[in-house]
Amino acid sequence: xxxxxxxxxxxxxxxxxxxxxxxxxxPDGSFFVVLGPSGAGxxxxxxxxxxxxxxxxxxxxxxxxDATGDTPAARDLAMVxxxxxxxxxxxxxxxxxxxxxARRCSSSEIAAAVERMSSLLHIERLLQxxxxxxSGGEMQRVALARALVRSPRAFLMDEPLTNLDLKLRVEMRxxxxxxxxxxxxxxxxxxxxxxxxxxxxxxxxxxxxGKVQQVGTPTEVYERPANxxxxxxxxxxxxxxxxxxxxGDRLIGAEGWTLPRPRWTTAEDGRPLLLGLRSxxxxxxxxxxxxxxxxxxGLEPLGDRTVVxxxxxxxxxxxxxxxxxxxTPGERLHVTVDxxxxxxxxxxxxxxxxxxxx
Amino acid sequence: xxxSIDEAVSTGPARDHTRPAxxxxxxxxxxxxxxxxxxxxxxxxxxxxxxxxxSIKENRDVYAIPAKFFDFKVTMDHFRDVFAASGGxxxxxxxxxxxxxxxxxxxxxxxxxxxxxxxxxxxxxAMKAKKDQLFFILSTRFMPPVxxxxxxxxxxxxxxxxxxxxxxxxxxxxxxVPFTIWMMKGFVDEVPAEYEDAAMLDGYTRLQAFxxxxxxxxxxxxxxxxxxxxxxxxxxxxxxxxLTSSDNVRTAPPAIAGLIGGTTVDWGLVAAAxxxxxLPVLAFAYLVRRxxxxxxxxxxxxx
Ligand SMILES: Nc1ncnc2c1ncn2[C@@H]1O[C@H](COP(=O)(O)OP(=O)(O)OP(=O)(O)O)[C@@H](O)[C@H]1O
Ligand SMILES: [Mg+2]
Numbered sequence: 001x002x003x004x005x006x007x008x009x010x011x012x013x014x015x016x017x018x019x020x021x022x023x024x025x026x027p028d029g030s031f032f033v034v035l036g037p038s039g040a041g042x043x044x045x046x047x048x049x050x051x052x053x054x055x056x057x058x059x060x061x062x063x064x065x066d067a068t069g070d071t072p073a074a075r076d077l078a079m080v081x082x083x084x085x086x087x088x089x090x091x092x093x094x095x096x097x098x099x100x101x102a103r104r105c106s107s108s109e110i111a112a113a114v115e116r117m118s119s120l121l122h123i124e125r126l127l128q129x130x131x132x133x134x135s136g137g138e139m140q141r142v143a144l145a146r147a148l149v150r151s152p153r154a155f156l157m158d159e160p161l162t163n164l165d166l167k168l169r170v171e172m173r174x175x176x177x178x179x180x181x182x183x184x185x186x187x188x189x190x191x192x193x194x195x196x197x198x199x200x201x202x203x204x205x206x207x208x209x210g211k212v213q214q215v216g217t218p219t220e221v222y223e224r225p226a227n228x229x230x231x232x233x234x235x236x237x238x239x240x241x242x243x244x245x246x247x248g249d250r251l252i253g254a255e256g257w258t259l260p261r262p263r264w265t266t267a268e269d270g271r272p273l274l275l276g277l278r279s280x281x282x283x284x285x286x287x288x289x290x291x292x293x294x295x296x297x298g299l300e301p302l303g304d305r306t307v308v309x310x311x312x313x314x315x316x317x318x319x320x321x322x323x324x325x326x327x328t329p330g331e332r333l334h335v336t337v338d339x340x341x342x343x344x345x346x347x348x349x350x351x352x353x354x355x356x357x358x
Numbered sequence: 359x360x361x362s363i364d365e366a367v368s369t370g371p372a373r374d375h376t377r378p379a380x381x382x383x384x385x386x387x388x389x390x391x392x393x394x395x396x397x398x399x400x401x402x403x404x405x406x407x408x409x410x411x412x413s414i415k416e417n418r419d420v421y422a423i424p425a426k427f428f429d430f431k432v433t434m435d436h437f438r439d440v441f442a443a444s445g446g447x448x449x450x451x452x453x454x455x456x457x458x459x460x461x462x463x464x465x466x467x468x469x470x471x472x473x474x475x476x477x478x479x480x481x482x483x484a485m486k487a488k489k490d491q492l493f494f495i496l497s498t499r500f501m502p503p504v505x506x507x508x509x510x511x512x513x514x515x516x517x518x519x520x521x522x523x524x525x526x527x528x529x530x531x532x533x534x535v536p537f538t539i540w541m542m543k544g545f546v547d548e549v550p551a552e553y554e555d556a557a558m559l560d561g562y563t564r565l566q567a568f569x570x571x572x573x574x575x576x577x578x579x580x581x582x583x584x585x586x587x588x589x590x591x592x593x594x595x596x597x598x599x600x601l602t603s604s605d606n607v608r609t610a611p612p613a614i615a616g617l618i619g620g621t622t623v624d625w626g627l628v629a630a631a632x633x634x635x636x637l638p639v640l641a642f643a644y645l646v647r648r649x650x651x652x653x654x655x656x657x658x659x660x661x
Contacts, residue, residue: 052555054484072558079559085552087571102561146560 002063002153002186003028009048009058011041011210018044020210022058026154027203031180031187035197036207037233042190043082045207046156049188051075062153073102078147079156084139086131086146093127096145103150117145120179137168148179154186161196173200194234198222206230224343228350231276231343237300237307237318240282242275243347251275255313257292262339266354267346273353276343279320283336284308290339292317296331310335406636412629413437420626436630450605451631454613458635461523461609462591465530469587472531473538474580478568480539481546482554492543495536503533503596511600521602526609529597534587541586545579546572585642592639610635 004026011019018041026032036042047053049060051072059068060075067075078099086095093114100110118124121141131139140160147155161169161176177200180187191197197204198218206213206221214226225231231239243254246267251259253275267273294312301323308319310333319335327333344353411430412420419430443449479485480492510529511520519525549572557567592610599612608616614631617624 047555050555050559052558071563072555073561073563077559079556081552081556083550083552085550085556087553087556089574098557099560102557102566146556 003061004032004049004154004186004188005061005064006045006049007059007061009045009060010056011044011048011053011058012056017210019048019055019058022048022207022210022212024205024212024215026186026188029184029186030202031177031189031200033197033201033204034188034190034207035192035194035204035234037192039209040192040207041210042192042207043158044210046079046158046188046190049075049154050077050079050156076153077156078150078152078154080140080143080147080158080160082158082160082162084131084143086134086139086143088131091128091130092123092134092142092145095131095142096127096149098146099150113149114145117149120148121145121175136163137165137172140164140172144176148183151183151185154188157187157189159191160189162191162193169196176200194236198234206233208233224352225276226352228274228276228345228352231345231352235278237279237320239276239278239343240315240317241345242277242312242315242317244273244275245270246273253292253312255315257312259290259292259337260339262342262344265344267344272347274345274347274350276345277317277337278341278343279307279318281338281341282317282319283338284310284319284321284325284333285336286334287336290337291334292337293332293334296327296329296333298329299325299327409629409632409636412625413633414630415626417624417626436624436626437634439624439627440630440634451610451613451617451627453606454608454610455634457523457606457608458592458610461526461530462588465527465534465591466584466587468527468531469534469538470580470584473535473583474542474573474576475568476535477539477542478546478572481543482551492540495539499533499536503594507596507600510597514601519601521604521607523607525601526598526607529601530591530594533594534590537590538583538587541583542576542579545576545583549575582646585646589639589642 005024007023009019009022010017020041022041022045024032024034024045034042034045044053048055048058051060051067051070051074055068059066061067062070062075062077086092087098090098096114096117097110100113105113114127115124118127121144123138123141123145126134126138126142131142134142140163144157144160147157161172164172173196176189189200198221201218203215204218204221205215208229213230214221216224221230221234225234225239228241232241244251244259245254246252246261246265247269249261251261251273253259259275292310292312294310294317297309297311297316300307300309304323306321306323306325308321308325308327310317310319312335317335345351346353411427413436414432414434415426416431416433416435419426422430439449439451441449441452480488485491514520514525519528553571553575554564554567557571558564562570594609595611595615598609599615602608602612605613610631614628614635617628617631
């Protein structure tokens with residue numbers, strides 16, 4: 001058992017409203033990712049769940065029971081801190097053993113548990129070292145081991161992979177998903193890396209300026225972003241947004257282009273909209289009648305693909321293309337649009353238009 | 359924790375060793391600097407040197423005119439007199455030294471026991487008007503003791519603390535607590551609060567987290583702070599002379615001062631007592647030598 005539910009969390013630091021009514025529901029056993037840019041309030045959310053900071057308002061329920069006033073120890077959670085917070089005077093072994101010592105486990109139990117964790121995370125060799133003698137990646141493993149050594153209600157992880165180099169980060173991503181599967185347990189995992197969120201999560205909550213923008217599966221968040229900001233934050237290269245409005249069965253761009261109106265749009269004629277197009281839903285090859293004309297602005301070869309920047313009026317479209325694509329800047333070209341996969345947002349509120357007909 | 363005070367004191371960046379590079383042609387200036395410093399050193403150190411000389415001179419040489427700098431007879435009689443009374447048994451001076459040890463020691467322990475947790479609280483917790491509170495605490499140190507000694511004398515007379523070691527201990531602790539809070543807050547600020555957060559998630563209470571995880575990291579700072587408090591209490595004169603009168607309560611500073619006056623002054627004894635009195639301070643000051651300069655700016659001490 002291990003559900004975490006927070007409701008209406010509010011917390012301010014002086015003038016900064018770090019949390020502005022955060023409500024999350026983390027199901028038992030799920031890998032729940034809180035995704036947001038730096039300063040979104042991710043750490044503050046985790047600290048609120050852990051009971052480390054006093055809240056201005058809101059409640060925390062653990063396993064359905066109100067735990068808002070409980071001490072951190074009573075909440076029975078484990079946390080990996082953004083800075084690891086390994087005890088500097090203690091060996092890796094003692095760091096990992098600490099949660100068990102605090103709960104008065106016998107030393108044979110402790111030895112067995114630490115051994116199990118260290119082999120799971122491949123840190124057997126490091127157990128007698130102190131944090132100062134460990135590399136960043138090794139410290140991060142020790143911090144993970146310290147959290148995972150018990151079976152608490154839930155594991156809270158604050159950007160545990162952000163400080164690692166890319167290769168190690170990718171490795172640890174798979175490793176952590178594997179650990180989650182083998183140990184079970186509820187993970188609340190905070191990150192600012194959308195790739196991490198999409199690849200690891202059962203559910204993602206997107207956070208911005210202390211407000212939850214959207215909660216859903218990675219597919220939902222990617223395929224049906226609730227608003228323009230989520231659409232822009234999730235996905236790489238970022239989604240291209242074009243100002244337009246509907247008129248009869250056409251979409252008229254502010255830059256003068258026209259496209260067939262997607263069948264599912266509900267927007268009335270004339271309302272200012274933003275058309276969101278992901279790079280993979282665009283193509284520089286001529287196909288069908290939904291196309292935009294523009295000029296080549298630049299090429300970003302990324303190895304497995306090339307991102308072609310196409311200028312349409314004053315707006316730039318990011319188009320995914322084959323790695324072999326060539327061209328010279330200024331060259332005219334047509335971009336084919338897969339309108340069935342396009343997104344429309346209200347230009348005023350930024351909210352996605354209802355997609356009921358899709 | 360095995361770290362000595364010395365280790366604690368030397369962990370900082372070695373900024374004491376950095377000197378601005380001299381410009382070319384600065385040799386003349388360097389010579390002048392050294393000469394001026396030498397003069398200053400002689401002026402500053404002469405009294406101390408004279409004190410040490412006097413403490414080991416025979417009485418005849420002490421009063422010799424012209425003064426004897428080098429060829430005097432060395433004797434340890436004055437030091438013997440510091441500790442032993444002429445009629446046998448303990449001298450009043452030695453009792454005062456013992457009193458000083460007790461008063462300075464206990465008041466320092468008290469100030470540390472009260473000040474360290476307070477510093478921790480000020481460092482860790484959000485509270486109303488924290489800056490104002492800290493300023494208020496510091497402001498109690500702005501007042502010279504001599505300003506408050508009369509009211510305290512009157513209060514002490516009311517509650518029967520006049521001429522007691524407890525009275526001195528309390529007033530010294532009260533004077534040292536603000537200092538301890540300020541200096542220790544600097545040290546606590548340096549220890550990340552996340553160690554305690556992690557410990558609380560491990561299952562410890564907040565106080566256990568402080569005790570088991572933060573306190574060991576503070577020990578060097580506590581040692582340095584305690585030495586400062588100890589030196590203050592050891593040297594304190596104004597309260598001691600106003601609030602105590604009997605020989606078995608009196609601390610060393612007023613006791614030594616009491617040797618001067620009367621018809622004849624036994625300068626050899628005064629010098630010997632002063633030497634004995636100065637030794638602990640010298641030893642402790644040596645231990646915290648790097649903090650001495652920074653310590654003047656209360657709380658600005660960084661490791
Ligand atoms: N102790 C604090 N004092 C003052 N402001 C704070 C404090 N902690 C957080 N904040 C502010 O609250 C906001 C949210 O901070 P938080 O640490 O939760 O962000 P985050 O999403 O974890 O960011 P990051 O990805 O950079 O770790 C930020 O604007 C931050 O400046
Ligand atoms: Mg953070």
